[in-house]
Amino acid sequence: MIGWIKSKFNDIRFRNKLLLSHLVIALIPILLLGLLSFIQSYRIQMKELRSEAEASLEQVASIMDYKINRYNTLSEFMVLNRDLSQIFTKDYEENYYNMYLDFRDILEPLISNIRLMDDNIEAITFYTSGELLGIRNNILPIGDLKSKPWYDGFRGRRWIVDGEKLYLVQELISNPKDSNFMVISIQHDSIFADLDNLSEHVAVHIEDAKQQVIFQKNHDRAAVATGSKGGRAGDLSLSRSLANNGWTIHYNLLNTNAYANAMGIFQITLFVIILSLIITFLLIYVISNNFTQRIIHIKNKVDKVERNNLDVIIRSSSRDEFGELTNGIGKMLKRINSLISQVYHAEIAKKESEYNKLISQINPHFLYNTLSFIRWRAEKKADIETSYMVSALARFYRTTLNQGRHMATIEAEIQHIKAYLDLQLIMNDGRFDVDYHIHDEVLHTEVIHFILQPIVENAIKHGFVETDAINYRIHIAVSRVEERIKLTVRDNGVGMTPVQTALLLTGENGGCGVRNVNDRIKLYYGRDYGLVIHSEPGNGTEVSIVLPAS
Template sequence: MNRLKKFFLNLKFRHKIILTYFLVSIIPITILGLFCYEQTRYLLLNQEKENLKKSFSESVAEIENSANVYNNLANYTTFNPMVLEVVNYDYKSYYEMYYKFHNMLDPYIDMLKALHNEVQQLTIYTTNNIVKHSDYIIPMDNIKDTGWYQEVSGKYQPHWFVSDKKDIFLAVQFINKNYNNIQNILYVKINSESFFKSLYNISSSNCGVYVLDKNGEVIFENKNYDGENDYFLPSTELNKGKKDSVTYNNRNYVLIKSDINNLGWTVYLYKPINLIVESSKNIIYTVYLIVGICFLLILVVGYWLSYIIVNRIERLTKNMKEMDMEHLDVTVKSDSEDEIGILINSFHRLIVKIKTLIQEVYKSEIARRKYEMKALQAQINPHFLYNSLSLINWKAIRSGEDEISEMAQLLSTFYRTSLNKGSSVISVENELNNTEAYIKIQVMMHNYNFDVNFDIDDKVKEYYTINLLLQPLVENAILHGIDEKRNNRGMLRISAKQIEKDIIFEVEDNGVGMEPEMCEKILTTKTKGYGVKNVYDRIKLTYGENCDLKFISILNEKTVAIMRIPIEKDKNKFNE
């Protein structure tokens, strides 16, 4: 459960909405679909049961009617005076017998068979002293050993029987009150296929039919199913189920029972329930189709609604991810008054406030640096310094100390350009002069043990920049590059050139170099004095994103400091 909860919480908000919307919608639709399916199945099952009962009742009624017709035929024959005279007459000769048979009995039986096509045989068995005549009259001795004779003898109501060959016949004994010594039995054999025609018809629609006699013996059965499946239900299972259903081999059947009272038979109709339900496939498929369309609409509408709801949140999230101290721009806007609109507008106001505070901090930092610079400059009395250096230069010339004189002149040049009359804006030409003076002092202090190469484009000298940008880079190259070199002669290269609207300064030394990690760290590490980080912070405060300072170094080979600043001809734009 916890893992499922964690999975849900880690989903994107859009997916949460879609999943929630889908679950909330699918549950009632699924319940509704199942309810429709069950109701449809229930109604169709009941409707099919009613239809089967109606058809079955009509079929059984048709058999009962047929049985009544043949019972009436039997009764009519056994009471017919002409038939009674023929079978009970005391014949004196064969001619007399032939005459009555041919002219009286034969036409009558032929007429009955013509009127009732289902009658296959109509025979009168008699104890009268007459000879066999076709199958119309046969001596009684031929049937006295049969089981049905014992059941019919002495009874004057028609009895129905089914032979071992499933032949259907009825038999009834004549009432011979005036012929006490003669016994006659009428035998009527009926075509079973015609007799059970109605049951054949009903069993042709994926049903099975049984007809059982009073002893429970099967006298008729028929089944007909589409396809290869065998849905046969043994007759022994008919009375094992409920009143109207039975289960066999894990298959449920509808069971309908009806009695044919005048025959003593019981008729059963059974049909597998799954075949009844199959007739509702089209309706069920339609329900499935509607449910599927509902699911599709739910997904489309859910995705559309989630897009409307979440799109602004996603754009706000993306904007927040892309935002840092250098990119404080809100790209998402909203004029809605819902919670998301309030969130976006509140975020916009917050960023505006942050940008305002940052600008104030930047301005205060710039001001602080300016004040620090002015304080540093104020500590040095320019007139006192320049007069002192001029006196040292004059004394050195009188003493013949040319090197001391040059050092004093270089110091005077360096501090004059550094102090820059209290201004932080300086021409590129003076910045280069300041740097050159500093380098010559360092060369003299290092006993001329490294060489210097200047590669200056004269076009850049006419532009303005903030002061003291190159000197810290040169100082870093000498102290951490050339001074730590143990072999070969040191080399320092100073380059300044214009590329499009930028000035590119390069300070290169052939010192010990540094690791790539240090090239990044040197711009963010605070050092004592007026170092590289100070230069990086000042150009960022002054030029923003339009400048850059980076280091490229090869260990034990060289280090190059590359500074890019935009060109500027008007020194008043620096807002001193």
């Protein structure tokens, strides 16, 4: 995939590459800046909303605590009223007139005064198991209270929310055999009215001491906004417990408002981003067009050169990289023209050399013919020694010239060295012997021509210097060693010291034949190849040549 994208990008025109790359480089920081702006504004909005929600929750909780405490105080005021307590604990012994007087003079004035003090109290009802049953419609049997779905046998004081009904249930002072409760019915909105004025972005619910929900606001809207009942990631959840009745208020602040405000800031940022991109695009287009026009100018010049118009002048007065590139191409073109001229003249010289070589080949042929005639005359006069020498000399020159080629087979190289040694044996009265050890499998392998004769010549000239010595011998071997060819020339002459061996390869001992062979091998086959000489004074010399079997 990456290779395909790279291939497609390489196929785009250079101007478009500049536009695309610069736009991407400019787009990344601008988009990051816009995203950072959105995130930062969103965080600030959420922080402000949280602060407002905490203040609102604190205010609502304080107001509700105050109202609940006020009703708790009224309830305690009635419970602690000694005259009222005596009504429910007194034994009237069916003296209904006294009961009537207590109701008229104590209970009803007290209830009337309480309701006058707070018009949010809808009713005050008493539930008793004593003798007061049936006397008034606001005094009911305890069984009616126990039949309520929200009654669970609690004692003391309890706030009850039953749908839209709100009750304060307070146990009265009773004698051991009676149970008496007072139930104050309170308008629902008197406690929860402040929660109805909350923002639409705040979902609130209240739980009682048993963690049962007794009030909720905006939860349907929250469920629609979040797609679930659990809220969305990023929403703020706050809670506050009321001190006077054990209720807990839970705030769930939706992040919709913060998100909307942040989006407004982001839209402004997006507009700035688009405007910046347009300006950036125009600037990049102008700059890249200036670059590409200069490149196209160079390309047009190079196209003319490609069409063999080498007289094109490529020059620039600019001092930047484009100017240096243009002038560099111009200099290169001049150099090419110069090299073409040199090659042209060299080709002419080569033709002349080949012609001179063709002319020079007349002399070897004349030499061969002359030597053949001399040999024929010697054989006619029965001069066998002269005929043999002339025949060996003819073979020597024929293999030496090698028809002008610098490569020869090992077989031809061996024939050449044999012709040379035949002449040397006659000239030295046969005072040394020669033996050959040549493997047939290497005869047709080609090597550099004329590499054995200088080594053999050096052995005869410098190794066999003692005139009274006998049993001089030269051993010539050629074999295949793995993927290489090994040629060896060994003699049993006087040998050499290490210093003389080193001078032999440098040509500083007066001769250059061996050194030339070593240099030619390294030049043709590489620095890893060359002559290896092992020699000791009085023990002869061995020269080895290892060549690749190509």
